Amino acid sequence: MRYAILIYESETDFASRTDQDRRERYWAAWRTYTEALNAAGVTRTGAALQSAVTGTTVRMKGNVRQVQDGPYADTKEQLGGVVLIDVPDLDTALDWAARCPAAAYGAVEVRPVFQGAMS
Amino acid sequence: MTASETAEQVARRCYGRLVAYLAAHWRDLAAAEDAVGDALQAALETWPRTGIPRKPEAWLLTVARHKLVDESRREHSREQIAETLSLITGKAGDETTNLFPDERLKLLFVCAHPAIDVTVHTPLMLQTVLGVETARIASAFLVAPSAMSQRLVRAKAKIRDAGIPFEVPEQQQLAARLDSVLAALYVAYGAGWEEIAGADPGEPDLVDEVLWLARLIVELLPDEPEAKGLLALMLYCEARRPARRAPDDTFVPLSAQDTKLWSRTMLAEAETLLFAASRVRRLGRFQLEAAIQSAHAERAWGGQVDWAAIVRLYEGLLTVAPSVGASLGHAAAVAESQGAERALALLEDIPQQRVANHQPYWALRGHLLMSVNRPLEAWQAYERAIVFTEDRAIGCFLADRLVGAMEQFWDEALERLRQEIERAKRQRVRP
Numbered sequence: 001m002r003y004a005i006l007i008y009e010s011e012t013d014f015a016s017r018t019d020q021d022r023r024e025r026y027w028a029a030w031r032t033y034t035e036a037l038n039a040a041g042v043t044r045t046g047a048a049l050q051s052a053v054t055g056t057t058v059r060m061k062g063n064v065r066q067v068q069d070g071p072y073a074d075t076k077e078q079l080g081g082v083v084l085i086d087v088p089d090l091d092t093a094l095d096w097a098a099r100c101p102a103a104a105y106g107a108v109e110v111r112p113v114f115q116g117a118m119s
Numbered sequence: 120m121t122a123s124e125t126a127e128q129v130a131r132r133c134y135g136r137l138v139a140y141l142a143a144h145w146r147d148l149a150a151a152e153d154a155v156g157d158a159l160q161a162a163l164e165t166w167p168r169t170g171i172p173r174k175p176e177a178w179l180l181t182v183a184r185h186k187l188v189d190e191s192r193r194e195h196s197r198e199q200i201a202e203t204l205s206l207i208t209g210k211a212g213d214e215t216t217n218l219f220p221d222e223r224l225k226l227l228f229v230c231a232h233p234a235i236d237v238t239v240h241t242p243l244m245l246q247t248v249l250g251v252e253t254a255r256i257a258s259a260f261l262v263a264p265s266a267m268s269q270r271l272v273r274a275k276a277k278i279r280d281a282g283i284p285f286e287v288p289e290q291q292q293l294a295a296r297l298d299s300v301l302a303a304l305y306v307a308y309g310a311g312w313e314e315i316a317g318a319d320p321g322e323p324d325l326v327d328e329v330l331w332l333a334r335l336i337v338e339l340l341p342d343e344p345e346a347k348g349l350l351a352l353m354l355y356c357e358a359r360r361p362a363r364r365a366p367d368d369t370f371v372p373l374s375a376q377d378t379k380l381w382s383r384t385m386l387a388e389a390e391t392l393l394f395a396a397s398r399v400r401r402l403g404r405f406q407l408e409a410a411i412q413s414a415h416a417e418r419a420w421g422g423q424v425d426w427a428a429i430v431r432l433y434e435g436l437l438t439v440a441p442s443v444g445a446s447l448g449h450a451a452a453v454a455e456s457q458g459a460e461r462a463l464a465l466l467e468d469i470p471q472q473r474v475a476n477h478q479p480y481w482a483l484r485g486h487l488l489m490s491v492n493r494p495l496e497a498w499q500a501y502e503r504a505i506v507f508t509e510d511r512a513i514g515c516f517l518a519d520r521l522v523g524a525m526e527q528f529w530d531e532a533l534e535r536l537r538q539e540i541e542r543a544k545r546q547r548v549r550p
Contacts, residue, residue, distance in 0.1 A: 001282040003282075088282075088284070089282045089283065089284035089286075090232075090234060090281050090282045090283045090284060091283070091284050091286070091288070091292075092284075093282075094234070110281075112280055112281050112282055
């Protein structure tokens, strides 16, 4: 089954990516995790996102495009990245989620990928 | 026995096994339940005409599998149907042996999976493993049947869609995951107890079914001390069941029970289990609770209840698994070993909002207040306890206590009044 590992990070976590003192540790943890995923051969794809303030939300109200500065949901922790994995079941997906660095400092949601009409 | 009675009996015996087996392979719990339900219906219609098949379980399994395939033809892809077909022709369903693997333990782990809302764990177990009807589950949990049904449907959809595996967890996860299974089972046992009072004589006893599941877990996971602890705990309570009601059906509290009525067989089995569990040296909530019951069971062999030991066990329990129930048990034991005043002080420490509607809290409070001769407050406490009592026999028992508190209060009030009058008389006589 395919699962999305959704990574939620706080503003401080986003800042760790570029912070002089913290960035090395931040990226080292993520590199180790990505290498483990690749070694296990479970990754489909993944991407880290820039911080939520760079987000722009769009809605169509009839024919009118409404564009708004900022992320869709205004919460303390924001979507910071996505990893798509292909594993046999939820328990295996949860194991990978637990190993994710963000599980220790932020929060990680596991969602099965919809495999209906689109595929 | 008629064919329909046999069908029902077979149904009860193998419902959970059939559902667990089909769900583990097809990974759709709701579909598996529907298929087994249809197969049972078919049996009730067919068997009175054709006679009961030589291997009724195998018959039901075959019919249920065909139902699953029919259903999937309508809803699923060719690929999935091929999977089901291989399930049907697989050797696991060999009708001549009538044996298919028991997957109920896996189903129990699915029902109590951390990805499932914890309040649905027990209802899911009752429905899928024991085949208890939704209406009965709803009434045991004081929820409207439609609401309970909705929760169960949602949970089963999550199990299917999120891909929760039908597997016994690996060693490093096992203890934590087993805790959820045991906790859910214990809730089911409590629900069974609640039911005993108003039990429908036609229904199989829920408590027996839960005990049976606990035995199954002990058998399948012989190295897990908490599983043994839970079974021991249930057996200690079950052993006392015949003594909990007087012949006129009134409630008899533990301290007043006739120990001759306690089941020696069950007590002995509980002791053996608890001893075996303790040798693993991995203490947990259920072993502690069983040990507390074991201390009470001393009376069965003419011994004294060691209240100081019970206090220490409750202290341990409050560390590993704090709960209102444990706090109350602790306070009651403290009352016996150190006096009611100390116990009342402990009750004051429990946050009021957690006990406002809690019958055992008010009953204990009433009891302690009577011991320290505060009958008016005891009367008020018993009143609140009665309001929150579901069980009629316990309600009557508490009503007796309330009347006792009331009488004591009025006796004392009248006595004071009489003394006042006497004094007034003497004063009037004097001049």
